[in-house]
Amino acid sequence: xTNVKAYGTGAPDAxxxxxxxxxxxxxxxxIEIEILYCGVCHSDLHFAKNDWGMTTYPVVxxxxxxxxxxxxxxxxxxxxxxxxxxVGCLVDSCRTCSSCKxxxxxxxxxxxxxxYGGFDKHLNQPTHGGYSQKIVVDENFVLKVxxxxxxAAVAPLLCAGITTWSPLRHWNVGKGTxxxxxxxxxxxxxxxxLAKGLGADVTLFSRTPGKEKDALDLGADQVILxxxxxxMASVAGKFDVIIDTVPYVHDINPYVATLAIDxxxxxxxxxxxxxxxxxxxxxxxxRKSVAASLIGGIAETQEMLDFCGQHNIVxxxxxxxxxxxxxxxxxxxxxxxxxxxxIDMASLK
Ligand code: NAP
Ligand code: ZN
Numbered sequence: 001x002t003n004v005k006a007y008g009t010g011a012p013d014a015x016x017x018x019x020x021x022x023x024x025x026x027x028x029x030x031i032e033i034e035i036l037y038c039g040v041c042h043s044d045l046h047f048a049k050n051d052w053g054m055t056t057y058p059v060v061x062x063x064x065x066x067x068x069x070x071x072x073x074x075x076x077x078x079x080x081x082x083x084x085x086x087v088g089c090l091v092d093s094c095r096t097c098s099s100c101k102x103x104x105x106x107x108x109x110x111x112x113x114x115x116y117g118g119f120d121k122h123l124n125q126p127t128h129g130g131y132s133q134k135i136v137v138d139e140n141f142v143l144k145v146x147x148x149x150x151x152a153a154v155a156p157l158l159c160a161g162i163t164t165w166s167p168l169r170h171w172n173v174g175k176g177t178x179x180x181x182x183x184x185x186x187x188x189x190x191x192x193x194l195a196k197g198l199g200a201d202v203t204l205f206s207r208t209p210g211k212e213k214d215a216l217d218l219g220a221d222q223v224i225l226x227x228x229x230x231x232m233a234s235v236a237g238k239f240d241v242i243i244d245t246v247p248y249v250h251d252i253n254p255y256v257a258t259l260a261i262d263x264x265x266x267x268x269x270x271x272x273x274x275x276x277x278x279x280x281x282x283x284x285x286x287r288k289s290v291a292a293s294l295i296g297g298i299a300e301t302q303e304m305l306d307f308c309g310q311h312n313i314v315x316x317x318x319x320x321x322x323x324x325x326x327x328x329x330x331x332x333x334x335x336x337x338x339x340x341x342x343i344d345m346a347s348l349k
Contacts, residue, residue, distance in 0.1 A: 005019075005133050006060045007019070016061075030076060031136070031139050032070050033085050036068060039342050039343075043159070061130075070134070078139040078142060084151060089158070090298065091127060091137050103297040131322065131343065133348055149312070156190065157305060157314070160189075161304055161308065162304050163190075163295050171266065177199075191245065192215065202220045206224075244269055256283060315339065317339075319343075320344070322347045
């Protein structure tokens, strides 16, 4: 067991501050990674503030991890000391259930182990995330980083990237598919880039005037101000797939109206009951679906990283010091991020 520095919080209303955590000793199949960069996901903020009512404290967030391998277990063969490596939202699962056997570890029937907020059965302690100096992870849950990409800008691919990639792939997005993305934040900007990379025709729905130029620069073909009824009406019945990344309760009925026959709206942002309620009439009249999706499996995450390597896709980032994490959370709450904060972990000395 090693003791490392981390940043976390002991209560929902407390600021994040420096603390010490334990990492397990490197087991035969493990890889130890010195963390170089960690992305800041809105889920980190939800978790630190116990928005989902499932946080046990202290919590050390961070599941968009990129670093350098510093030690490998005796049976680990995937990477060697000195290689770059990445870790996303999952660090273990049962590996035997039908979901795990089908590369869907995120839907493990016996409960997957989150990078933070999970339980490390080897250490017999809760798991802690990437706002820390080092992490020890089974090699089956470690990803390889394409050599041509900027390391800091790769970090957000490990959650924002895979969370939008997985539904784009599952709902067969390809050349000419009409895709819309709701919300231009961390997930939203990756959804635009990845959908565009797959050849789709991409529209952004944003409630924020002033993000149009950025969205077009990111690859969107069109931007619709969701607060403008005339603009909303102009895209009625248009989209095959909508990826909704909004983190808080909101009315999804206006977006269902923009689905084509057989279209699917995929919720990836908000977790909880819908308000106002979902009207099934337009769904029944057009065989439309409202679905949801959780991150992605390990094989699919590697597929996404390789795709990003081939297409030169990375996140748009603002690099911050760990000491600025509380300010970053405040700005994220105001949607004042263009478009992902990434922590330079060298600042945690
Ligand atoms: P983010 O960077 O804060 O972006 C969210 C965007 O949603 C904002 O930029 C804003 O875009 C829009 N928005 C924010 N508040 C809104 C509100 N009250 N009403 C309408 N629109 C609002 O967040 P993120 O990191 O992309 O995460 C988005 C959500 O996905 C979070 O809830 C996070 O926990 C969740 N998440 C889910 C998964 C999964 O597996 N399903 C994985 C990762 C994250 P505009 O200004 O353009 O409107
Ligand atoms: Zn995340």
